[in-house]
Amino acid sequence: MPNHRINSLFFLFPALVLFFNVSEAQTITGKYTGDGNSTQSISGIGFQPDVLLVIPSTGGSTGGEVQTWLHSSNMPSDEVKYTTSSNTVANSFKTDYLASIDSDGFTVETKSNVSGTEYYYVAFSDNDGSITTGTFTGSTGSQNIATGYEPGMVWVWSDNLTSNDYVKWTLSDKPSTTYLFSNGISWSSKVFNGFSPIGFTVNGSGIISGETYYYVSFQNPIETANIGYGSGPDKVTTLVEPGFLMTRHTTSGNSTYIRTRDMPSGESFIPDNTSAQTNAILDFYADGYDVGNTGNLRGKHYYFVTEYINVLPVEFIKFQGREIEGETHLNWITGSEVNNDYFEIQASNDGLKWETLRIVDGAGNSFSELHYVENLGEDKNRYYRLKQVDFNGSFDYSNVIYITRSDEGDNQLVIFPNPVENQLRFQFNGLNEAVYKADVISMNGSLIRSLNFSDENMVSIDISDLTEGVYTLIITDNYGFKSVKRFIKK
Numbered sequence: 001m002p003n004h005r006i007n008s009l010f011f012l013f014p015a016l017v018l019f020f021n022v023s024e025a026q027t028i029t030g031k032y033t034g035d036g037n038s039t040q041s042i043s044g045i046g047f048q049p050d051v052l053l054v055i056p057s058t059g060g061s062t063g064g065e066v067q068t069w070l071h072s073s074n075m076p077s078d079e080v081k082y083t084t085s086s087n088t089v090a091n092s093f094k095t096d097y098l099a100s101i102d103s104d105g106f107t108v109e110t111k112s113n114v115s116g117t118e119y120y121y122v123a124f125s126d127n128d129g130s131i132t133t134g135t136f137t138g139s140t141g142s143q144n145i146a147t148g149y150e151p152g153m154v155w156v157w158s159d160n161l162t163s164n165d166y167v168k169w170t171l172s173d174k175p176s177t178t179y180l181f182s183n184g185i186s187w188s189s190k191v192f193n194g195f196s197p198i199g200f201t202v203n204g205s206g207i208i209s210g211e212t213y214y215y216v217s218f219q220n221p222i223e224t225a226n227i228g229y230g231s232g233p234d235k236v237t238t239l240v241e242p243g244f245l246m247t248r249h250t251t252s253g254n255s256t257y258i259r260t261r262d263m264p265s266g267e268s269f270i271p272d273n274t275s276a277q278t279n280a281i282l283d284f285y286a287d288g289y290d291v292g293n294t295g296n297l298r299g300k301h302y303y304f305v306t307e308y309i310n311v312l313p314v315e316f317i318k319f320q321g322r323e324i325e326g327e328t329h330l331n332w333i334t335g336s337e338v339n340n341d342y343f344e345i346q347a348s349n350d351g352l353k354w355e356t357l358r359i360v361d362g363a364g365n366s367f368s369e370l371h372y373v374e375n376l377g378e379d380k381n382r383y384y385r386l387k388q389v390d391f392n393g394s395f396d397y398s399n400v401i402y403i404t405r406s407d408e409g410d411n412q413l414v415i416f417p418n419p420v421e422n423q424l425r426f427q428f429n430g431l432n433e434a435v436y437k438a439d440v441i442s443m444n445g446s447l448i449r450s451l452n453f454s455d456e457n458m459v460s461i462d463i464s465d466l467t468e469g470v471y472t473l474i475i476t477d478n479y480g481f482k483s484v485k486r487f488i489k490k
Contacts (some may be wrong), residue, residue: 026046026124027122027123027124027243027244027307027309028046028122028243028309029121029123029243029244029260029261029262030042030045030120030121031118031119031120031121031260032119033116033117033118033119034113034114034115034116034117034118034119035115036113036114036115036116037113038109038110038113039099039107039109039113040108041102041105041106042105042106042107042108042121043102043104043105043391044390044391044392045104045105045106045338046104046336046338046365047103047104047123047125047127048101048103048104048125049073049105049123049124049125050072050073050133051070051072051123051124051125051131051133052070052071052072052098052101052106052121052122052123053068053069053070053122054068054069054080054097054112054120055068055119055120055121055260055269055271056068056112056114056117056118056119056120057118057119057120058117066114066117067082067084067094068084068269069081069094069097069098069112070082070083070155071098071101072133072214073101074133074134074135074214075093075214076093077100078098078100078109079093079094079095079097080093080094080097080098081093081094081157081165081214082094083271083272084271084272092159093159094111097112104364104365120260122244122260129148129149130149130219130220131216131217131219132147132148132215132216132217133215133216133217134214134215134217135213135215136202136212136215137210137211138158138207138208138209138210138211139207139209140204140209141203141204142193142201142203142204143201143203144196144199144200144201145200145201145202145215145217146198147198147200147217147219148198149197149199149219150170150196150197150198150199150219151170151195151200151217151218151219152169152170152219152220152221152304153167153169153218153222153304154167154168154192154195154200154215154217154218155167155181155215156168156191156192156214156215157181157213157214157215158208158211158212159212160208164180164181164206165181166178166179166180166192166206167181168191168192168200169222169248169302169304170195170221178191179248179256181256181271191203191205191206191207199217200217218304220304220306222302222303222304223238223302223303223305224302224303225297225301226300227291227298227299228298233282233291233292234290234291235288235289235290235291236289236290236291237287237288238288238303238305240287240305240307241284241285241286241287241307242259242261242284242288242289242306242307242308243261243305243307243308243309244259244260244261244306245257245258245259245260245268245289245303245304245305246258246303246304246305247281247291247297247301247302247303247304248303249295249297249301250299250300250302251296255270255277255295256270256271257269257270257277257280257281257295257297258270258271259284259289261284261308263276264276265282266278266283266292268281277295278294279292279293280292280294280295281297284308289305314334314336314337314338314340314362314388314396315334315336315337316332316386316388316399317333317334317335317369318331318332318333319331319385319386319398319401320332320401321384321401321403322403322481323379323403324481326379327376327378327379328376328377328379328380328382329375329376329481330372330376331371331372331373331374331481332371332372332386332398333371334363334366334369334370334372335369336368337362337364337365337366337370338365339364339365339390339391339392340362340364340365340366340389340390340391341361341362341389341390341391342360342361342362342388342389343359343360343361343362343388343389344356344358344387344389345357345358345359345376345384345386346384346385346386346387347376347378347380347382347383348384349380349382354385356387357376357378358374360372360374362388362389364391381402382403384400384401384402384403385398385399385400386398413426413428413475413483413484414426414427414428415473415487418487419488419489419490420487421489421490422462422464423460423461423462423463424440424460424461424487425458425459425460425461426438426458426459426461426473426475426485427458427459428459428475435452435453436452436453436475436476436477437450437451438450438451438452438453438459438461438473439473439474439476440463440471440473441472441473442471443469443471443472448466448471463489466489468489469488469489470486470488470489471486471487471488471489472484472486472487473485473486473487
C-alpha cells in the first residue's frame, strides 16, 4: 500500500480562543533568548500575527535602543514603534528590530536579538473580527472609526515627533478620558471622544492634522477589580488562566502594568520603563492573578486579560495499527501540528529497547485534521510508538500499541456459513470507525455486491442469485485498510 496523508475537509481545531467566550481571536505569549546573530526566527506560534508586542527583560533602555516595541500589520513590514513616552526617542518608526512577519511567527533583527537577552512577546491574530487593526489620517474635526463592534479597548499611536500613544478602555465606571499607552501616569482628555456600538470616535485635540495614525481595537471586555487593600498579596479572580494581563489603577499618578505568563514570578513591566517592576503583578493562577503593594493595584483597578493557551506541538487524536495479510499497518490522526518536523516510527520487542524503523515528514503547521497511513511490511509481534520531533529538536511520544501476528489469516473478519447457499453473514471486529465498505468480488475480479455498514454487529448479504464458485469478501475502512476472506457459494 502506498504511504499517504489525507487532509480532512473539516476544521477540527478552533482552539486558540481568547477569553470569556466572547470571541476566538488568537493570542499567544512566549519568550526567546537573543543569539546575537543578524536575524533570529521565532516560530511555532501557529499563525501569522496581526499585532506584536515585544518586551526585553532589560526593559526600555533608550541609549542602546533595547526597547519595548509594538507592531501591527498596517505598519511598514520591517518597522516597529517604541512604547516609550520620550518623544525624542520615539520620533519615528524604528528599523533593525523586525525583519518580517511570518506565517508561523516572526523574525527579529539585531536590536531585538541582543545575545543573552531574554525577550517576552505577545502575538495577536484575528480570526473572527474581534481584533481590528487599521489606520486613519489626523483631522481638526471629529472622526468616527468603524470596527463593527463596541470596543473593549483601543490603542492608537503615530510615528510623529510630537504625537503620543494613547489607550482608552470601555467601562461604565471608568474616567471619561484616556491615558498614555507608554506609562499612563495621568488621564487625558485628548484623542478619544468615546466608543459607540460600532466603533470609536477621535477628536481634533491631541491629533495632528494630516498625520497617519495606527490603531488596534479589541472587542473583549475590560473588567474592574475592587478587592480592597490588604496586608499581603491579594488575588483577583478571573474566569480563565491569564496569559497576558494589562492593568491600570483608577486614579491618576499610577502606572499601567503589563505581564505575560512567561515572565519570572513577581515581575511585570511599565511599557517604557528601563527595568522590570517587582511587587505589582505577582503570579498567575488557573483562575486569576495576585497583586502586591506596588501601584495601588490592591485597591480598585481595571484589567484586560487573555486566556493562556498551551500550544501542543502535535495533538494526537489516534494512533493504532493492525496486521493485514501478514503485514503490519499503522495509522494515526493529528488534530493540529505546530512546528512539527517529522515522526519517527519506533518498534520494540520488549517495550523497553526501541529502534527507529522509518521517518515520516510532519506537516510543519496545520490546524486541520490529518490522517497518516504507513505499511511497514513487518510480520512480527511487536510494540510500536511514534516519536514526534519539532524543528527545534524537542520531541514527544505517542501512546504505545502492540500488534499480534495471526497465522490463520485475518482474524478480525469472521464469515459463516462457509460454504454458503443464500445468506452470507459476517462480522468485522475492526477499529470502531464510522463507516465500513463491504465488497463481494468474483474470481475474474468483477464487483458483484457492495454495501456500507456502520457497526461491528452481524451483517448479512443476499447471494442466493450467484452462481456456484469461489468469491472474495473485502472489508475496507476509512483509511483504505482491507480485510479479505474467501468463501464458497454452493
